[in-house]
Amino acid sequence: MSSEQNLDFSILPLPRIHFGAGKLSCLPSSVSAYGRTLLLVTGRSTLRRSEAASGLLEEFHRSGIEVELLEVAGEPSPELIDHAVELGRKRPFDAVAAIGGGSVLDAGKAISGMLLQHHSVERFIEGRPGVLLHDGRKVPFIAVPTTSGTGSEVTNNSVISRVGPGGFKRSLRHPAFVPDVAIIDPELMVSLPREVTVSTGMDAFTQLLEAYLSPFASAYTDALCCSGLEHFARSFEAASGDGAASVAVRADMAYAALMSGIALANAGLGIVHGFASSVGGLFDIPHGTLCATLLAEATRENIRQLQAKGEPSVGLSKFANAARILTGKSFSSEAEACEQLVAKLEAWQEQFAFPRLGEFGMSEEDFEEIIATTRSKSNAAPLDAAAMRRILAARV
Structure with a gap:
């Protein structure tokens, strides 16, 4: 291979990364670093399918963390994000965590980034008419992937889509959207179909x-x-x-x-x-x-x-x-x-x-x-x- 390499580069920030079997145990303490109230975004079967994750809600309770559970399905649409944000604004949250596949992590990332905003998420999506520049304000976000695919646990964008005529699949993006903490536990993935x-x-x-x-x-x-x-x-x-x-x-x-x-x-x-x-x-x-x-x-x-x-x-x-x-x-x-x-x-x-x-x-x-x-x-x-x-x- 050619020895020529580009040594002129910039690097986006990285989360605090916890990688390895059993690292899910880091989640309660990671949440506690931000406060005592958590919006937990998961897939419809995430907590039931994984033995490692099944006792998580009880562990939060023992740690004194109040949890609001929000289950999402499918790839996040603007309507899903706006609905979730509306629910999330009914009480203040110290942190948002998402446990699931790439779509669940993207949903949690977008919710984290929109809870402190006052427009629909669609106004901030790249390539959409009348796009607004996001100011980077968000609720602290913790990403816990249960699949090995998108790498959303370390990226600065959330993919939002609307499928059908005139549909789109584009990103909500800001350097501040890189998760604050990423917990990658392979034990969560052994039950994947x-x-x-x-x-x-x-x-x-x-x-x-x-x-x-x-x-x-x-x-x-x-x-x-x-x-x-x-x-x-x-x-x-x-x-x-x-x-x-x-x-x-x-x-x-x-x-x-x-x-x-x-x-x-x-x-x-x-x-x-x-x-x-x-x-x-x-x-x-x-x-x-x-x-x-x-x-x-x-x-x-x-x-x-x-x-x-x-x-x-x-x-x-x-x-x-x-x-x-x-x-x-x-x-x-x-x-x-x-x-x-x-x-x-x-x-x-x-x-x-x-x-x-x-x-x-x-x-x-x-x-x-x-x-x-x-x-x-x-x-x-x-x-x-x-x-x-x-x-x-x-x-x-």
């Missing part, structure tokens, strides 16, 4: 690969991405199969997701996440599923574009290095490594039966609208409309 493990894992992997290949990557984000890729490669298939109940395997996946979150916040993401924004507003496709089904073809197209330049490329070197990390093999040439990277992604596509976009109602008639609203300034290579159409057409 296989399909959730696969889709969230592919989201984390896509974020690692796209941040690694971003033109805004640096030596700092490269180190995070390579470390995350190594842990992902070691445990993805195990987590999706016979090793699902292993805390060590789940720790690898949680670590990969954590690294992906820090990397994307500082380097950006590529075309797959560009499509996630434009497609996600039109069709009800789980985010990780969309990443999984598009990644092989997007990687093929990016490699094709870089090779067409006919000159040495840091991007091609990075794709080749990612292939070595994923497969654990050495290759005779950069071209062979890139070819084997695509082959590995296609093998996962078959092994885990990633659904096609057509199964969610997309057709070629939708491509023009999707392409017109897709942005990917952090992609590995510039892609024109024809290139984006090829990626979509291969998976419709």
